[in-house]
Amino acid sequence: MKLQLAALAPLALLLSACTTVQPVFKDNGSRTSPCVEGGPDSVAQAFYDLRLEQPAQGLPNATQLAKYRPYLSDRLYQTLLKADSDPQKEATLRGDIFSSQAAGATSASVADSSSIPNHDARNIPLRVKLSRDGDKPQSWQDEVLMIHEGTCWAVDDVRYLGPAPHIEGGSLSQRLLR
Template sequence: MKYQAIAALAPVALLLSACTTVEPAYKDIGTRMGPCVDGGPDSVAEQFYDLRLKEPTQGLPTAQQLAKYRPYLSDKLYNTLLKANSESRSDADLSQGDLFSSLAAGPTSASVADSSTIPNTDARNIPLRVTLSRDGSKPVEWQDEVLMVREGTCWTVDDVRYNGPNPHLQGGSLSQRLLR
């Protein structure tokens, strides 16, 4: 009798399990207009900083430099940088210094924090600490924060928060500085 009841319930349980689905926190993770770099948020951020260290820029990146940065930048940040580049601004802050870090001279090394400790796999944005340093007669080390966002299946840099002790740019972050 006991086995007959279990046998009778098995198809019902199978039918109910087929009806139960697990929905991600975000059904639509957005789209991506530009090219993409493979990897998770920390890997993409590390690749971005590797490129920045290899080819540092002062002030707003030129169109050629932006083309190299494009796979790493969010659509929003890329378009904001393009717009700022095309406007004739007499803003001295945007024409000199490293826009992607707190220190005007920019870093000579960068280490991005590992994002594997972040438990939410459905996250659309993840802030990552970046330890930056500048070699020289007086070595300097500081931390900034890079905001990574997911666009489609890609992770991209959406903003840089200036967390250094004396940031050379006012406004707190790259996007806030560009919108002034």
């Protein structure tokens, strides 16, 4: 009887290994900077709310970047820091760089991420409905790419989907890397 149990032990161990569920990704990377708590949609909405409260044109300066830091991925933050020190890039990036329309938005509504079927996703693109009040009201959609870093969700890129985007390249990251 002991021999039969000893023979079944490795088989039981093997079967238990087959039923263990592993996440799609094991390591989200590290993040040493502070972040905003919440899911991808709430962090994105908080970022756009900050932008609406304190609108800015062109590349963010060091003070603005410090305010944006908890919302931005490490990669996007470093790319923006590098671009801010490049006078050539600073001269070519005018208008609201976080929007496909140069004047920027006066309201923003980020799509709910609960409609995303893959809850193990490392990155999630979310549509953002933007509008601008004024003499000629405008409305458009852009897309914000949220990435999971460590335990945080952060803005990693903005894709310009609005009509006739004022910045070439299709996305903020593509434009900054030129």
